[in-house]
Amino acid sequence: MIQEAGRTSSYAPLRVLVYSSNAEMRMCVRKALGRMPDSGIAPLHFVDTATHAAVISMMESGSIDLAILDGEAAPCGGIGLAKQMKDELLQYMPIAIITARADDAWLASWARADAVVSHPVDPVELRGAVLPLLRSRMLT
Template sequence: MESADRPSSYAPLRILVYSSNADTRMRVRNAIGRTPDGDIAPVEFVDAATHEVVLRAMMSDAVDLAVLDGEATPCGGIGLAKQLRDELLQYLPIVVITARPDDAWLASWARADVVVSHPVDPVELRHAILPLLRGRMLA
């Protein structure tokens, strides 16, 4: 079954990467890669450095997954995850990256689907997001 937003299962999946730090956004993009797995469509990245850009992207673009930096400033990814869960009408898988393991409970409270730690481990991040992306291919 094909998604209404995606004309075919080969259309790219769109991953929003939010961080106020350009290096963090680059590390996340490099960790995931353009083809994170042979069983899913390639991915395109939507970079967001501010809270406002994230909200605009969520309102106007078809985004399949959001990766949010919990350490972003002035608006952290945990608070942004909570806002997206509370305000979006459609379901969007959300990954939050935290600097401290003790913050995982807070990201879970914000209803993030997955919580990973800084620094981003490419194997861990890909392993965490692949089931979420496969779910979007079936949606």
């Protein structure tokens, strides 16, 4: 059974997990989205993670509204991690994957990613992919 973690307030920041073994990649994602990417959603609070264990721990807490995973992270890539989370976690939260090449989108789709963008991170492309996912997490 899939459960969706509930938000307690539409004013509370949306928590966005950014996973990459590369600190520069995490910074690029944060800069591309910014704290206020859209006036129709709450501000973003970024949670940086660099390890598989940290991602699983944060995702199991149910406090994450969106996960953005680096498909090229090492030693555990974001595509495999997305597949594991979609298969094993009971609560639903959207996952976006950044792939090394646009041709890798099929693999991210196989992992059931909700959005896929390719590297290098383009702010317009990333926002276009993740804003609908963030809007779906807001209280109505």
